[in-house]
Amino acid sequence: MEIRKATGIVLYSRRSGEADVTARIFTREHGKRTFVFKGLKKSKTRPQSAAEPGTVLDLVYYFHENRDYQVVNELKVASRRERVHDSLARIYHLYYMLELIDRTTGTGDPAVPLYELLAAALDRLSSSPHTVSLSVFFTLHLMRMHGILPDLAACGECGRRDYDRFALDFRHFRVVCASCAQQHARGRKLMSAILRDYLARAPSTRFDEMAHDAPPEDELTDLLFFLALFVENYFRMELKSKGVLFMRAAE
Ligand SMILES: [Zn+2]
Helix, strand or coil: CEEEEEEEEEEEEEEECCCEEEEEEEECCCEEEEEEECCHHHCCCCCHHHHCCCCEEEEEEEECCCCCCEEEEEEEEEECCHHHHHCHHHHHHHHHHHHHHHHHCCECCCCHHHHHHHHHHHHHHCCCCCHHHHHHHHHHHHHHHCCCCCCCCCCCCCCCCCCCCEEEECCCCEEEEHHHHHHHCCCCCEECHHHHHHHHHHHHCCHHHCCCCCCCHHHHHHHHHHHHHHHHHHHCCCCHHHHHHHHHHCC
């Protein structure tokens, strides 16, 4: 048994028993772990927001190797980014990003770059109006870090890279140039060359350097849906947050 310190972001939490809260937290130092906050629900000194998804916590706990969960001794809310909770759209994107991390990482996997990605994304979520672009950007970089980002700059059918308009082929998870789309992805909506440029730049560019208002919003939404399906298919799971995110987009 050793005393550990960690900084982490709450991915998911639920009440357990009378007054305890169990939370999955993505820590910078030790990856994803499950923690129990004893008596949090009845505590007058500990903030209730400590266990809310998206909250960043500084933790002190005794680490037990063979236990499924760790008991938190001390906690401090490092930041909560109040503005994220101001709008439903932001909350949906927050839950999407947290779930994406939760469902694609294993317990204790070392994950500093992923942690940095999530922390930066939560920062932008509280300040940027481009929430759909942020989730697209987040998904692309998460895929890159997991080593599963396919070559989206080449037509998946003929391989050419100098196409203008293209279709998203949801069945085979690839992009298809306009002329191949006529033969192989009939009926698919054609995306603009502006989205192609966005897609080519995003994996190697900082979020703040992207022109988020350049691609039409409906194309970005289609792209986000495409990427979310890709990740679901790859990890053989279903993202619960996806439903509400796209039900909203379809309104
Ligand atoms: Zn082609």
